[in-house]
Amino acid sequence: MNKASKSLSTTALPPSEFNQTVIRWQSEHGRNELPWQLEQDPYHVLVSEFMLQQTQVATVIPYFTRWLHHFPTLATLASASEDEVLTQWQGLGFYRRARNLHKAAQYLQDTYQGQIPAQPQLLQEVPGIGPYTAGAITAFAFNQPAALVDGNVKRVFCRYFGIEQVPTSTAADKLIWQLAESYYPEQDNRSYAQGLLDLGATICTPRKPNCISCPLRASCYAYQQQRVDDLPTKPPRKTTPTKPGHFIWISNAKGIFLTQRSGDVIWPRLWSFPEVTEPPPNAALHGHFKHTFSHYKLAAQVWQLAHPNQLAETLSTGLELISWQQLKNIALPTPIKRYLDKHQQNPA
């Protein structure tokens, strides 16, 4: 017995009873009609898993539906342009996921003739697929045995097994993955994996879990010890800084001058007002907006200039005049899109 497992719950069910309990509960109370569950198409699972990375189901659903309409197959996605991909992703956030999904489709076309492998170690070679997504695709697309650990699994396991370490720590991550490897079933892993996620999303929630409806409560460490509100252990919270930002508004009757951002900044490869480090001299304030990211807040000021040549030499990227009509066909960050919607009526 290793050090980590010594302090774990001694009332936990053995794997076979645990996973059968989860499977039975899933068939009765789990989610079985999500859009990516309707047809057992590995491409649908692939797309959904990329979109669901750090993003809630309700947010993903409309994006997923539109995506399949626009890119119905892996081949259509692989042959699409990056701009087209980003336009379909705009507003969903974490835009690297979109570029990774695009690269993944091309990789799968080139390497496997468009077939998605059913083995986690092969899947992890695919751009944008890490340990969780590899297990998820194996389970959900192919109903094959594999472990998977996401935020739901971490929360359920921390409570059920009495894991005290902060779930984002390396120690907890290693322990939870070891448990996940020990507990998945050889048969019916799709229902088991879905059941774990469903439990975490609908019963074993971060706040006010509905323990009375949980099929695992009788053998759950946190429930028995009345420590459901203590586990998983909260990490120390950090304050997010507020950063100033300066954007430039240059418009005329035809359209507005925008720039496509570089690939290694926030909003990579999306279009926005040109951004500068300092307000330009003699510029009038056109407006302002605030926006909250995952790790900082942006307090933006938008400065108005009459002509693009007032700015050209201070910018690293080129300006393009985007017609007012074309705005709906390019990928815009949400606050830029919002600002444009607000000011486009009187664009002067």
Add this chain to the structure above:
DNA sequence: GATCCGTGGGA
């Protein structure tokens, strides 16, 4: 190991 990367909804 720590940081970066979006956005929206709920309490």
Add this chain to the structure above:
DNA sequence: TTCCCAAGGAT
């Protein structure tokens, strides 16, 4: 208003 956090991965 503020804070939390969601089917994580890459660097």
